[in-house]
Amino acid sequence: MTTLNFFDATYLTLPNGLKVMLCPTEGTTSFVSMSVKAGHFYDPENCQGLAHLLEHALFLGSQHLPKPNSINDLVERHGGAINAWTAAEYANYHFQCPGEALSTLLPAFADMLRRPLLNKQALVKEIQSIDAEFHFKRKDDLRRLYQIHKETCNPAHPFAKFSVGNAQIFNAIGDEALRGMLAGFHQQYYCAANMTMCIFTANPIDDVRQLVEKGFGSVEQGQQATADWPAMYLDEQKGVQINIVPLQSARRMIVTFPLPGLHNDYRVKPLNYFSHLLGDEGEGSLLAFLKAHNWVTNLIAGSGIEGDDYKDFNISFQLTREGLNHREHILYALFAYLKLLEQSLEEPWRYHEKSRLNDLAFQFEETPKLLPLACEYAQHLFLYDFDEIPFLRVSDNGFDKAVLQASLAHFSAHAIRVKTIAPGLPVDRQCKHYDAHYSITPFDTEFLDSVAQAEPIEGMFLPPPNPYLGSEYELTMQVPAYSKPQNLIAKAGLNCWFAQDHDFASPKGDIYFSFDTRGFTDSLPAVGAKRIWLACLNDELQAKYYRAEIAGLHYRLYGHQAGFSLHTRGFTNQQMLLATQLFEAIQTIRPSQEQFEMRKAMQLQNLQNALLNKPTNRLFSRLSVLIQRNTQAPVDLIKAVEQCTYEDMLTYADAALAEFYLETLMHGNWSPQEATAFARQIEQQAPNAVSSPLSRQVSLLPTGKTLVHQVPSEHEDAAVVLYLQAPSNSDHDTIMCMVLEQMLSAPFFNALRTQKQLGYVVGTGYVPHNQHPGMSFYVQSPTHSPEQLLDEITRFLFEQLKDIDFYQVYWNNIRQNLLKQLEDKDLSLSMKSQRLWISLGTEDYHFDRNLRLAAMIENLEFDQISAYADKLANRELFGELVLFAQGKFDDATFPSGLRVDDITAFKELTPGH
Structure with missing residues (x-):
């Protein structure tokens, strides 16, 4: 469990006025955030979006790292990640990295912020990128709502300014004048008095202090930006x-x-x-x-x-x-x-009860997301004195x-x-x-x-005392035999597992239930009925168990390929009671006709909205449908939900609950005696757990052929996803996918987005479906057709695979990054619970898959990678699937490949495994 104590932090102001917070933490990763009072509120009227453009420009090269995105490459080579954002009043730059890399990366970070080159040629390309980002968001309802918000507030308030910018605005200024404006903006606002810094690290604080002083001590002092705005609303x-x-x-x-x-x-x-x-x-x-x-x-x-x-x-x-x-x-x-x-x-008392709930949340907080927290506290340094900072997360007892x-x-x-x-x-x-x-x-x-003058209404009342709020949260005695999941009940239709938490010393735990049931999976109408039924159940349970939620006892009821699952988590105090109550409710609640009608309408709305998602989202959603054989597409489910009647839903639900396979896992702060009693109680409550587990098959793509599948999209952008499916789900194929994706990720982004400016959404991913490994390469573009995108993707990919020896110089860094990912201890009890639960789903009863993969990577020779890449480049190894959205481009004949647009036909063509 990661702990933070801001009372132990070191707070300092450098001679130039830069305020710094250095907070000791556990773990091997350091988190760095610089906040600059230079958000879009400070944009000049004639160049709205300038602050956003400068944020992008700082990544385009600095005095010591002159090439565009060299800072990104440097951070990634050291196993870290770097990013930035521009908001209303502040811009923020942040990165995370292994602690041992901080001495290398912090000076580079300082160089990026202090001495940007603002190269004109690079700026021209980045303006294209921002314009692509702008067009990418033009059909985003949240962005549209935000613009309307701006137009209905005081036009004299800087919130009314257009914060994003686009090519039309920037190009109207002229290249030389725009570069001058960026340099002037940087000189005025990127000064020590207008910047604050927060670092969370396990490194020795004195060493980090010296790094900060050396890297940022010579930043010009300048003046803090003034913020004398008029009223937000007239x-x-x-x-x-x-x-x-x-x-x-x-x-x-x-x-x-x-x-x-x-x-x-x-x-x-x-x-x-x-x-x-x-x-x-x-x-x-x-x-x-x-x-x-x-x-x-x-x-x-x-x-x-x-x-x-x-x-x-x-x-x-x-x-x-x-x-x-x-x-x-x-x-x-x-x-x-x-x-x-x-x-x-x-x-x-209600205020004090809320304080008690906050105390518990902070006292037993699991893995706070430290990078966003570092960004938050960097900004707090502008608003609060050093002696106030430690109290910001303390409970509201006042x-x-x-x-x-x-x-x-x-x-x-x-x-x-x-x-x-x-x-x-x-x-x-x-x-x-x-x-x-x-x-x-x-x-x-x-x-x-x-x-x-509205008066209180009958039927509305303030909440009573929370019955789920415990008075004591104690740790149970550890029993070594239960450090890994043990099977407490194993019989036809039912498997109950239990493991104790021996790592986190937390009074918390997780309980998982998975129902595999043919009654909810053997047809599209059954799956449509399941969606409505689960929504009705969640609606019924919401009010009844909300008190448990706010007392730190959470639950989630959701569908999966073979049926549905229930997951409870949080304090072990009374969690077994909640779990058995929910388990009973699932089998006994019969939703009303009114609930059915309401939730059916909501499901239809959600499914219809899914068809309006951005093209890359649509393509990845369809990829899951095509490869995971028991997954259905929204376009098909719409018809099933539309045709489902109230009686249909009840019939399918009755059939699903009449016969199912149940698997459970209990992991956390319980004794073996409590777990055994709980398992016996579940056994009694589940007399219909008599079936066998259902298959989670994947579609196997043919080797040496390319299948092509079009996904309809109303968005103007074109998009392409190239999915490469490994020949098997073996550990060897898994690590080869992971290694090659890591090698190609940064070069792919740099070549297709930064250099060729194909679009705003460009990337790669390691994509396992039901633990079957694969890789994806994707681009979404407002300027290039699907044919052009696929041509660029495949040209890059197969050229790089044939020249994979070029990456040998990076192999040790990539190896260390992957080892760190695989060997890292679970960051929280819930993360460990989820890992154990996934292991059970894949029948990994040794619970050591990550360690096996790490050992293979440790012993992997680059010659093996080179040989594997060569086979992949020669189309001898992987199955290939191209998914595309046409966008505004003419529906021309797509490049060679077997075109299969019908989902059913696709699954008939590709055998399951």
Whole structure:
């Protein structure tokens, strides 16, 4: 378990004014983040997107690493990863690497930030990349919504600026003038007084301090950027309703309360408390009330844009068709619940219970994502004094009624901004850049007055004390024999496994159940019925077990190729009780007709939206369908779900539960006696566990042939995925796939994206399907046809494979990177549970697959890699599948290969294994 103690951190300010936080942590990886107060708010009016372009430009070469993307190559060769982002007020640059590489990479990182070359030729190509990114997002509903948000706020506030930039904007400036603007922006904002740094590392802090001082001590001091912005919203932009027509099928209502920077109050944390109650999903909650009226299916409270001195507090409702016509009633219910929230301030125990829940979450936190956390804390150094930083993650124990009341007073009916997102809404304008249609109109003042006076409604009430919140969380005694999974029950239809946690000293655990059942898998209508049934069950369980969720007892009920699974995780205290309750509910709940109709509509909406995903997403989704034989495509499932009746769903569910194969794993802080008793209880609760496990077959592609499959897509971009399937699922084929993908990944990206500018989405991946190894190479492009993309992919790939000896100089680094991935200890108890569960699914009863692969890589000679690559290059070894989306390009004849567009025909052509 990774632990962080910010009280042990070292905080320093260099003589030039750069603030630095050095935090000791465990593990072998270091995490570095530099925050620069130079986000898009600081863009000049005549070159919006300049901050974003500069972020990209810093990767195009610096004084000591002059070639484009040399910093990326250097970091990757040392087993790390580097990236950056540009937000509203800040830009951030960050990387992670093995601790021993920090002394090499931190100086290179400093060079990149301090001395960019801003090469004109490289900039021209990067502008093409940003333009591709812009076009890539033009059909993204979230990006379209964001642009409408900008156009409906104060035009004098910098939030209204277009943050991304595109070729039209940049090319209008001219190459030389643009380079001058970038250099001026860099000189003004990339100075020590305007930068802060956070490093999490297990390296000796004094050594890291010296590296920081040497690398960044000579950065010019400069001045911190001032942020004297006007109000985010004008009076006429409050108390308004905004209609938005989306591309995807969606019905949402987002109620926004514009607030000052209340999220920065780390002592009382008022917005955390308000989100906790408004987002409650238990009985009596706002969500439960609205669901009972069939108006909404989901609710999220607390999200929204935020900055140093502003915060949008959003309450987002996923609407039903009926709810779309009852938006006013939903607003009344919301303000009625706000009245209850105000009353809760007279009963501090709810605030203290929330604090207790936060204490438990922090005390037993499993593997916080340290790179995002380093980015977060680098930015915090701008806002808080050093002596405040350690308290930011400490629980909100500072109940202060006056502060909470003052904060709640900002939740005014007359200030709300209500966005409704649905097809067919009346709209009268179109936003810039993304062409989304919307309208903005004021609410009637009398209506807002009446909403503000809404009184508590019968059926809505504040949550009672949480029955799942334990008083003690103790560790059980370890028994060596159970350090690996042991089979407690093994009989026809049922296998129950148990392993103790001997690594993490945490009062937590995981329980997995997998139901293999033909009743839910032997036909498309059965799979369609399963989707609706699982959605209905999740809906039924949501309110009943929400208290368990917020007490650190989580569950997930989901479908898989052979049936469905239940997974519970969290504190072992009362988890067995929750698991048996859920297990019983699965077998006894019969959803209502109303639930069926609501969830059927939602499943259809989700499946239809899946057909509007970006081309590369569509291609990889279809790849899974083609290779995993028991997986169905959304386009086929739509018909099955549409035709499913309530009686059909119940019939299929009854058949599925009448006979199934059940496998379970219990791993964590339990004793063998508790696990045995639990297994016996499951045995009694599962009299219908009498079947055999179902196959997880994959389609075997023919060697020496190329199959070609087109996926329809409404997106204008073309896309190609070349999938190479290994001849077997042996350990040898697995490691060869892993090695070759690692070797080719960075050169592929550099050649096809950076140099040839084929598109914004370019990459490779190691792709195992049901543990059968393979590799993928993909490009999505607004400028090149599928034929051109495939030609570039195959030319690069087979030229590189034939010249694989060139990579011998990198082999040791690649070997070490792969060994680190395979030999790394599990980072959390849940990760270990998942690994053990996957091992059971693949019948790896020694639970040592990663160690076997690591040993093979350790002993692998480059001559073996060269020989394997040669066979692959000669098309003698792997099966090949090309998936493509045509985009806006003419439907010309695709290059040679056996064209099989029909999914059923494809599976008939490729035998299962």
